[in-house]
Amino acid sequence: MRYAEWCIAAPTLEADIAAAAMGLDDIGHSRVLYGSLRELGTADAGTDESPSYANVPFLDRPWTDWSEFVAGNAVLDSAFTLMMESLANGNVDVLRTRLKKMLQEERYHTLHGRSWMQEVKAGAALTRAWRESLEWIGPENSDVDELHREGRLAHGVRDLRRLLEERLDGHAPPSGLEWHGWEPIRRRIQPGGIDQATLEMLQGLAEKRYMPASG
C-alpha cells in the first residue's frame, strides 16, 4: 500500500513504475500468504469474528520522504523476503512451491532497494526500519525459533538477523533492542496502528462509498 502511494511521486519515472509494480506484487504476495496460514497451523484469515489489522509501525503513516520508501524497500522488504525464503526452505512442502514465484519477484525488490540505498542517505529511516525489522522477526526463543525447531522455518532468529545484516552489507544493525512491551501478534513494540483512511482502503470500505445505493 505504501509503495503504491509513491507511484506518481518517486524521483524518476522508472522509480514510479517500480513502486507501482512492487505494490502490485505485494498485494499478490499477501493473498498467497494469507492463504498459506492453514499450512502453518493457523486459522484462515478473515474467519475471526473481530478481525484486526497488524502491521509494523513503519507502515502506520504514509511515507513523506523518499528516504522512507528506500529504507522500507531495502530493509523491511528484505526482512520479509528472508522470512519467505526461510518458509520456502522449510519442511512444509506446499509452501516450497507456492512461494517460488513470490521469491522470484522479491529478488527485484531487493535489487531496487539496495541500489537506491547507495543513492540516498536514508540515515534515520534506515535505522528505524532495521529496528522494526528485528522487532518483526521477534526475540530469541519465541514463535520463530519454535517454528525453526519444528523444521517449518529453515532459519531461527539469530540466523535471520545475521542474514539480514549480510543482505544490507556495510550497514551496522541498531543496538540495544529492548523487548519490553513487544506484542507477539502484531510483532511490534510501538503502540498505535495504521491510519484509518488507509485501513478503510485496505478493507474495501473506501470503494463502497462510491457504490450505487441498493433498494
Added chain:
Amino acid sequence: MGYTRVHAEVHEYDVFARKTRVEPLHQVGSVVAPDDDLAMAYARATYDEERWVEMMIVPKAAIISLWAPGGDS
C-alpha cells in the same frame, strides 16, 4: 552513454525479451538507471506485461552499431 538526471550518472540499457523458446529475442524497450541492479529492477517492472520466457538487458554503450537509419551507408 552517460548523462545526468536525478542520479549523479545514469546509463541507458536496451531491454530484450521473448515469449517462447522458438522465437528470437527482440527489443521491447529501454530503461535508464545508475547501475545494473536498478536497471534490472526497472526493466522487470516496466516490461512485465507479457509472460516472457526470457528477458535480458544490455548496456547501450556495449552495442556496436554497424549502420543505422540516416547514416551514410
